[in-house]
Amino acid sequence: MKTQAPCLVSACLLGLCTRYDGRCKRNDACLDALAGRPYLPICPEQLGGLPTPRPAASILGGNGHDVLAARARVLDIHGRDLSAAFIQGARMTLALARMQRIELALLKADSPSCGSEAPGIGVAAALLAQAGIRIISF
Known part of the structure; x- marks a missing residue:
């Protein structure tokens, strides 16, 4: 019997409290999609060295592809540039x-790391997409 390949999944979608505000964002549709499949929970922002909780952040001047190309930045609500941490987290992811x-990632929509809908694709999602990994948003 062939085992199914593992997929990446945003840890917050599993109910882990990894979001910027220290809360979870459990998503039952995502959990249903994972049923019987091996998976690896990730939080690119934590992998980049950011604490939980942390100030909310957003991409200014473009999207995740632009951050990776140094044409845009990730700033928190206090104006601190977190681009390096977001890029590091994307690379570790x-x-x-x-x-x-891994060929599939189930990621949290509307996130500066994991969001995958253009034009708002996040930094980690952009790097995964560039590597040919299919992304589904929840």
Whole structure:
């Protein structure tokens, strides 16, 4: 019997309290999509060294692709530039995905890291997409 390949999943969608505000964003539709499938929970912002809770952040001047190309920045609500942490978290997320041969990521919509809908794609989602990993938003 062939085992199903693992997928990445935003940790907050599983009910882990990794969101910027220290809360969880459990998503039953995401959990249903994971039924019987191995998965790897990730939080790119935590992997980038940011604490939980942390001030809310957003991408200014573009999207995640632009942040990766240094044409846009990620700023928190206090105006601090978090671009380096977001890029580091995206790179660590991709490294984990490659180690596990992951081809699918179930990610939190409307996130500066995990959001995947253009033009608002997040930094980690952009890097995963560039690497050919399919993304589904929840």
